[in-house]
Amino acid sequence: MSMINYASREINCKLVYYGPGLGGKTTNLEHVYTKVAPDQRGKMVSLATETERTLFFDFLPVDLGTIRGFKTRFHLYTVPGQVYYNASRKLILKGVDGVVFVADSQVERMEANVEAMQNLYDNMAQYGYDLTKVPFLIQYNKRDLPNAAPIKDLQAQLNPGWPVEDPAKQKPAPDPWHAGESLVFQQDGAWVERAPYFEAVAVTGEGVFETLKAVAKLVLITLG
Amino acid sequence: MTGAGTWSIAEDDHRKITEHLAALLQESQARCALVVDRTGQMLANAGDALKFDPAAFASLTAADFSANDQLAKMIGEPEFASLFHQGEKESMYLADVARRAILVVLFDQRTTVGMVRLKVKQTVTDLSRVFEEMFGRASQGGGAKAPGLLEGAEDEIDKLFGD
Numbered sequence: 001m002s003m004i005n006y007a008s009r010e011i012n013c014k015l016v017y018y019g020p021g022l023g024g025k026t027t028n029l030e031h032v033y034t035k036v037a038p039d040q041r042g043k044m045v046s047l048a049t050e051t052e053r054t055l056f057f058d059f060l061p062v063d064l065g066t067i068r069g070f071k072t073r074f075h076l077y078t079v080p081g082q083v084y085y086n087a088s089r090k091l092i093l094k095g096v097d098g099v100v101f102v103a104d105s106q107v108e109r110m111e112a113n114v115e116a117m118q119n120l121y122d123n124m125a126q127y128g129y130d131l132t133k134v135p136f137l138i139q140y141n142k143r144d145l146p147n148a149a150p151i152k153d154l155q156a157q158l159n160p161g162w163p164v165e166d167p168a169k170q171k172p173a174p175d176p177w178h179a180g181e182s183l184v185f186q187q188d189g190a191w192v193e194r195a196p197y198f199e200a201v202a203v204t205g206e207g208v209f210e211t212l213k214a215v216a217k218l219v220l221i222t223l224g
Numbered sequence: 225m226t227g228a229g230t231w232s233i234a235e236d237d238h239r240k241i242t243e244h245l246a247a248l249l250q251e252s253q254a255r256c257a258l259v260v261d262r263t264g265q266m267l268a269n270a271g272d273a274l275k276f277d278p279a280a281f282a283s284l285t286a287a288d289f290s291a292n293d294q295l296a297k298m299i300g301e302p303e304f305a306s307l308f309h310q311g312e313k314e315s316m317y318l319a320d321v322a323r324r325a326i327l328v329v330l331f332d333q334r335t336t337v338g339m340v341r342l343k344v345k346q347t348v349t350d351l352s353r354v355f356e357e358m359f360g361r362a363s364q365g366g367g368a369k370a371p372g373l374l375e376g377a378e379d380e381i382d383k384l385f386g387d
Binding site: 001002003005006007008042043045047057061064065067070072073075077087088091094095096097127129130133134213217220221222224 | 226227228229232234235238239262263267268277280283284287291294373375376377378381384
């Protein structure tokens with residue numbers, strides 16, 4: 001739930017990185033932490049097990065600049081990816097303003113990706129949030145690995161699109177991040193919308209800021 | 225509802241909250257008091273200057289309260305309306321405010337948990353009134369709801385995220 005504080009002149013928004021275990025959610029935050037100037041970010045908090053698996057969440061507040069005299073402060077959270085921790089994973093989604101699904105591109109992880117995506121839809125629905133209406137995008141991580149599945153296959157499995165029922169939105173919308181591709185298009189006579197996607201190699205930082213900027217922008221646009 | 229929505233805290237609301245916190249500190253002899261929303265954002269604080277990262281503290285407070293809420297449900301309680309964490313020198317008392325926010329009081333040996341608990345009750349009532357008014361106005365279309373602050377700010381947003 002974004003909050004505009006007129007006393008401190010801040011806009012606070014909550015972004016959650018979701019996805020299967022060992023997919024790179026924490027790595028995304030670690031990269032942001034190392035690259036953002038210390039005066040533009042806060043302390044990174046990680047509630048992790050002794051083997052560095054996320055137990056509850058990682059948290060990193062980042063200032064992305066000033067708009068209309070208000071500091072835009074984004075609170076980045078990751079959830080524990082392991083199936084076992086669903087109770088705590090669900091808690092982190094409370095009040096979320098934007099979601100990044102970090103998928104593991106490796107062919108062997110397809111099933112885990114699909115399971116995590118279903119879990120995301122279910123947990124959002126339990127709060128009364130509709131994932132097709134909130135700022136949401138998918139990051140296909142680990143693109144550098146030799147066993148990475150083709151984007152086409154990942155899109156078909158994880159981002160097949162949802163029906164566009166609002167007649168006002170039933171028109172082609174190009175994907176601003178991928179030339180020649182569309183976010184809203186016709187398929188077998190029906191209008192379909194897909195979430196924007198990004199390719200990344202979080203360990204080297206490739207695609208990390210592109211993903212963050214895109215979701216932050218979508219969140220700010222919905223505030224207007 | 226499709227998403228979590230937006231709300232805003234006006235300067236006047238912020239002043240009222242801070243005044244209630246200051247009154248609590250005076251009566252309870254606690255060191256400092258903070259109000260954090262349920263999603264982990266710091267809303268206001270009063271008393272001694274904070275020696276820790278307020279954003280990290282707020283996110284952990286909300287997580288602590290949420291986790292305890294779930295534990296309460298597991299044992300058949302609707303909620304734990306307050307929590308107490310006892311340290312050797314410093315302690316924390318946390319209380320729910322109208323299911324919207326969490327009041328956190330930090331105190332040391334100058335006072336007792338009994339005194340803090342007693343005085344917090346009145347502050348929770350006072351703060352609940354402020355929050356209910358804020359959100360009451362929001363549901364009527366004004367007040368706490370963000371009044372289109374970023375309307376027409378697309379250019380500025382583009383510039384902010386342009387490379």
